[in-house]
Amino acid sequence: MNQEVKVEPVASDFIRDIVEADRESNKHGGRVITRFPPEPNGYLHIGHAKSICLNFGIARDFGGRCHLRFDDTNPETEDVEYVQSIMEDVRWLGFDWGEHLYYASDYYGKLYAYAEALIQKGRAYVCGLGQDEFKEYRGVPSMPGKEPPRRNTPPAENLDMFRRMRAGEFNENQYVLRARIDMASPNIHMRDPVIYRIRKCPHHRAGTAWCVYPMYDFAHCLSDAIEGITHSICTLEFEVHRPLYDWILDQLEVPCHPQQIEFARLNLSYTVMSKRRLLELVRNGLVTGWDDPRLPTIGGLRRRGYTPSVIREFCRRIGVTKFGSLTDVALLEHCLRDELNRTAPRAMAVMDPVRLVIDNFPEDRVDLLDAVNNPEDPADGTRQVPFCRALYIEREDFMEEPPKGFFRMSPGREVRLRYGYIVQCTGVDRDPATGDIRAIHATYDPATRGGNTPDGRKIKGTIHWVSARHATGIEVRLYDRLFMLEDPNDVPDGQDYKQFLNPKSLEVIHAMVEPVLAEAAAGQRFQFERKGYFFADPVDSKPGQPVYNQIVPLRDAWAKRQGRG
RNA sequence: UGCCCGAUGGUGUAACGGUAGCACAACAGACUCUGAAUCUGUUUGUCUAGGUUCAAAUCCUAGUCGGGCAACCA
Numbered sequence: 001m002n003q004e005v006k007v008e009p010v011a012s013d014f015i016r017d018i019v020e021a022d023r024e025s026n027k028h029g030g031r032v033i034t035r036f037p038p039e040p041n042g043y044l045h046i047g048h049a050k051s052i053c054l055n056f057g058i059a060r061d062f063g064g065r066c067h068l069r070f071d072d073t074n075p076e077t078e079d080v081e082y083v084q085s086i087m088e089d090v091r092w093l094g095f096d097w098g099e100h101l102y103y104a105s106d107y108y109g110k111l112y113a114y115a116e117a118l119i120q121k122g123r124a125y126v127c128g129l130g131q132d133e134f135k136e137y138r139g140v141p142s143m144p145g146k147e148p149p150r151r152n153t154p155p156a157e158n159l160d161m162f163r164r165m166r167a168g169e170f171n172e173n174q175y176v177l178r179a180r181i182d183m184a185s186p187n188i189h190m191r192d193p194v195i196y197r198i199r200k201c202p203h204h205r206a207g208t209a210w211c212v213y214p215m216y217d218f219a220h221c222l223s224d225a226i227e228g229i230t231h232s233i234c235t236l237e238f239e240v241h242r243p244l245y246d247w248i249l250d251q252l253e254v255p256c257h258p259q260q261i262e263f264a265r266l267n268l269s270y271t272v273m274s275k276r277r278l279l280e281l282v283r284n285g286l287v288t289g290w291d292d293p294r295l296p297t298i299g300g301l302r303r304r305g306y307t308p309s310v311i312r313e314f315c316r317r318i319g320v321t322k323f324g325s326l327t328d329v330a331l332l333e334h335c336l337r338d339e340l341n342r343t344a345p346r347a348m349a350v351m352d353p354v355r356l357v358i359d360n361f362p363e364d365r366v367d368l369l370d371a372v373n374n375p376e377d378p379a380d381g382t383r384q385v386p387f388c389r390a391l392y393i394e395r396e397d398f399m400e401e402p403p404k405g406f407f408r409m410s411p412g413r414e415v416r417l418r419y420g421y422i423v424q425c426t427g428v429d430r431d432p433a434t435g436d437i438r439a440i441h442a443t444y445d446p447a448t449r450g451g452n453t454p455d456g457r458k459i460k461g462t463i464h465w466v467s468a469r470h471a472t473g474i475e476v477r478l479y480d481r482l483f484m485l486e487d488p489n490d491v492p493d494g495q496d497y498k499q500f501l502n503p504k505s506l507e508v509i510h511a512m513v514e515p516v517l518a519e520a521a522a523g524q525r526f527q528f529e530r531k532g533y534f535f536a537d538p539v540d541s542k543p544g545q546p547v548y549n550q551i552v553p554l555r556d557a558w559a560k561r562q563g564r565g
Numbered sequence: 566u567g568c569c570c571g572a573u574g575g576u577g578u579a580a581c582g583g584u585a586g587c588a589c590a591a592c593a594g595a596c597u598c599u600g601a602a603u604c605u606g607u608u609u610g611u612c613u614a615g616g617u618u619c620a621a622a623u624c625c626u627a628g629u630c631g632g633g634c635a636a637c638c639a
Contacts, residue, residue: 011579011587039639074638131637141635142567176637186568188635197637216639240569240634262570264632269576275639317588319578321571324632328576331589341602376602407600416598451598462598530599558600 013320015261019058019231028230028256032064035102035229036090037071037220040082040204042275043290044089044298046311046332047266053315054263055233056095067227068097072105073219075203083204089298094308100227104219105205107226111214112166114222114252115177115196119158123251124195125150126161127178137183138191144184145191151180165198168211172198177212181247189244193217221245225254232258235265236322266318267326270481271296272488272497286501287482291539293549294482294505304479305525305535305551310335326487336552340525340533345373345380348418348464349513349528349548351476353392355439355468358423361389366467369450371419385514387420390468392512397463398440400428405561407461409440416462418529422448464529472518475547476534478507511548520546530554 012020023030034055038048059066068090072078090097104111118124127148129137139145150158165175177196185191195218202208221244224232232245239262249257267273272281273296281287281295290297293304301311314335318327348371367387374380393409402410409415414424423442431438447454451462485491485500517526522541527533532553536546 013578017581037639041639071639077638134637135635138635140567144567173637178637188568191635194637199637213637215637220639236570237633238639242569264571317577321578323571323578325577328589331577334589337601346599372598375599405600418598420598453598459598461600464599527599527601530601532601554599554601556600561600 011316011319014322015054015231015233015263015320016058016061018259018261019062022230022259023062031228031230032059032062033067033228033230034059034064034233035067035069035224035227036097037069037223037234038086039071039074039077040079040086041074041077042082042279044086045273045278046268046296046298046301046314047273048089049093049298049311050266050315050318050320051233051235052090052093052095053312054320058231058233064230065100066095066097067100067102067229069102069104069223069227071216071220071223072103072203072205073214073216075199075201075206075213078204080204085299089302092298092302092308093311102223102227103205104214104223105203107219107223108206108210108214110226111219111222112212115214115218116159116162117252118179118195118248119162119177120155121251122155123180124177125153125158125180126165126175127151127192127194128175131173138188139183141186141188147183148178148192151183151192162196162212165196166210166212168200170198172200174198179218179244179248181244187240187243189217189241190247193244195248217241217244218248221248221258221260222252222254224258225249225256228256229258230256232260234260234262236262236324238262262322263320264322264324267324267487267489268296268332269326269329269486270483270488271329272483274489277497280498284498286498293477294479303537303539303549305533305549306336307339307525310339313339329481333552336533337555340527340551342376343374344525344527344533346371346375346527346529347514347517348385348466349476349511349517349531349534350392350394350464350466350471351478351509351511351528351531352395353466353512354395354398354437356391356393356423356465357439357441358389358391358421358444359426359441360443363389365389366469367449369419383516385419385516386467386470387417388467388469391417391465392468392471393417393440393463393465395437398425398428398437400437408463409442409461414459416448416451416459417465418462419451420465421445421451422453422459464531466512466514468512470515471512472515473510474513474518474545475540476509476511476550477537477548478509478550480505480507517548518544518546522546525551527554 036055056066137148176194178192181190183191196212199213200211242260245260291299291303368384370382371385397408399410421444423444426441428437429439482505483500484502488497491497522536522538524536533551534548540547
């Protein structure tokens with residue numbers, strides 16, 4: 001296991017209960033072996049993280065192991081590019097498969113032999129029905145299917161045909177190998193499912209060694225058995241496949257018979273999780289790529305500034321059930337704030353700057369003021385922040401005619417400049433043409449250096465600032481939810497989910513920041529005081545010129561109150 | 566329509582026949598050199614109808630609602 005992985009206690013769930021009971025009854029000789037079996041045809045997202053945490057977490061908690069197995073049985077859609085990114089993402093999440101890296105494609109030889117064994121038992125046959133006929137013979141859920149013509153062909157003939165399939169004598173789609181189960185089964189998956197098809201397509205690992213490829217249902221259960229998996233955990237849509245999973249293993253002489261257990265996949269509010277939709281957003285340029293910080297992909301979350309531990313904590317909190325739920329993204333954001341509050345150093349950045357001139361502060365004087373890096377972590381120490389006559393403050397922190405309850409800066413009132421001085425606003429300069437505020441004027445109280453009030457007077461408002469002379473302008477990207485609809489998978493009739501993309505999901509601004517932020521290295525996280533948590537983008541930052549991605553804003557009771565008013 | 570699965574506050578989850586609890590969210594207050602954090606408090610729940618039982622969120626039956634399944638995808 002990766003050093004970084006903390007062993008967080010995980011409350012039990014129905015799957016852990018099963019594993020625990022099996023271990024106590026010595027069902028699998030007390031062993032616990034799980035696997036995470038992605039198909040290398042797309043990038044991982046936070047839904048996969050749930051599965052990864054579950055499978056690797058169970059292995060860790062029960063002293064077992066978890067395999068990483070690429071379920072690469074479809075050469076047409078898979079690619080090594082995905083293999084690489086999936087391994088990177090799993091490692092980044094903090095999990096380690098050790099020696100146990102496997103590929104279903106490495107079992108092609110064994111799987112082929114199992115298929116021949118099934119034929120020899122009279123439990124599989126080569127079928128030459130065309131796609132339309134195939135459907136017709138299969139029937140529909142409410143009506144039984146009927147026997148395909150070759151269903152009762154003797155094993156020897158099927159064996160010969162299957163070998164010829166393998167030898168490349170037939171065209172794609174000309175023949176398939178089918179399990180011989182029950183054409184009248186109420187479960188469609190048991191109506192003689194296809195277990196091998198012909199594909200004259202090179203495989204990203206096996207090359208051109210094969211022109212017959214096993215189907216998921218055949219390959220998956222056998223791969224599990226070959227690896228000695230004890231608990232084969234998958235999502236709910238495979239529930240109806242379980243009888244087939246068990247049937248295949250029961251027909252063949254396999255090393256063990258793993259137990260398939262299904263759980264509900266993760267759905268997150270205001271985003272989409274399906275491969276198809278994610279791909280559509282990327283292909284149509286609606287996001288900048290697979291690692292767009294607005295996407296729930298692992299790459300996107302990493303780029304946004306999420307940490308592996310936040311994702312793990314989130315997965316721990318959502319639990320595991322068989323109920324198809326929609327998890328509120330607010331829970332994810334809570335996990336983020338909870339961790340970042342403890343770990344992120346603070347700094348000041350003014351996102352929408354307006355000039356503040358301290359009229360009684362000497363023109364050429366520079367005060368270096370001590371500022372606490374992280375009030376939640378005294379070990380993080382202090383830094384010095386330069387203070388001058390001309391500063392920038394947040395435009396929204398000044399109101400000429402403040403409403404009730406506003407306690408920032410307004411004419412005649414005192415406000416604290418964080419770690420600076422108590423200042424009193426004396427007036428504003430306006431653009432004579434537009435009436436816009438060009439600068440705010442104030443006087444400072446020299447006795448309040450550091451923001452202290454030796455006379456004990458209470459100052460309600462504290463605002464952040466930067467010294468105009470020492471500030472650096474940098475790019476900051478503010479993110480909001482990708483969709484305006486809580487559940488983009490459930491759009492009103494006749495409408496497309498893409499219509500509900502949030503046009504304001506990305507806003508690029510130029511902020512004025514204090515020196516520590518301008519000097520930061522890519523990959524560093526900060527809390528911009530009173531604003532939110534930000535991450536120096538590892539891709540676009542340059543030395544001395546970081547670009548910040550907003551990870552998550554701070555909660556804002558004032559904004560909420562305004563929104564309500 | 567056939568089969569499979571599910572249903573506990575707004576959301577996510579616990580309670581494994583014996584006091585419906587936790588977290589997020591929301592709301593109110595305290596505190597505060599971040600309108601953050603922290604602390605305190607409040608609101609809101611067992612899908613319906615029968616049955617079994619001293620006792621049902623839990624077991625049984627039926628219904629309702631929701632999800633899944635009819636790729637030579639996984």
